[in-house]
Amino acid sequence: MFRAVALLLARYEVRNLKRIFDEFERDILLPILLGEIALHNLGELENGREVKESAANEDGVELCGVRDLRPCNAYSIAAATGLPRETVRRKIARLTELGWINRRRNGHLYISSDALAKFGEVLFSRELPELLAIADRARRLMRQ
Template structure:
């Protein structure tokens, strides 16, 4: 190996070591954010970590068509519907159990609690919809706290990686 080859290898090793250091710093930054966020969610959901998972799955299922810019066909509003769910895609306990991998009985029990809290509405046919109260409460939290914090962390990560 020539002196030039050895110098190139040292330079490559130094570059790799610096890249690993940056990635570790970014991973630590993201882990701190995630742990803080999980602690907040844990407290906001009565220290039951399954409640936000199920609420999130139901909301994402309901709103999934809207994310793709699709309009869900409007249907007449049923008398027993507490809010206008015509533009939301319905789901049920079975589909949420399948999506989360949780036992159906656990999902049914947690959905009952979310209904008690007023965050989920269940129609007579078993269709589940995120409530307008939940959308307002957690949407406001997302826009006022989590989203700005996540964007600030993303900026810090980009700056670290740009070095």
């Protein structure tokens, strides 16, 4: 029973990693860094706060709910991931080029509204329903 559940979860994880790998230019570090930045930014939402309308920063770059998002920087993301700062800096530059991260002049990083729309839609349309279905199958297998 546990083996069947482990195989079910492993199949899901490998399928999901392959999709992510392809969606992020076959660079597995990009989704890790984007995810860390997003989780850091959106941490306040755990307390029931909602993201407000987008605002522009001092550079004129649109930030998604900058008043509600917690800023982070390359140093804090390097510390959170255990990756070298120079690697993080290069990958953040690429995420910025892709329009998924906005950087303020002071170095604060924010997930862009484009990234939230793109990956939020993917999560709710594909990954979350698939994960919930797998969880239901795992529960059924555990009862057997």
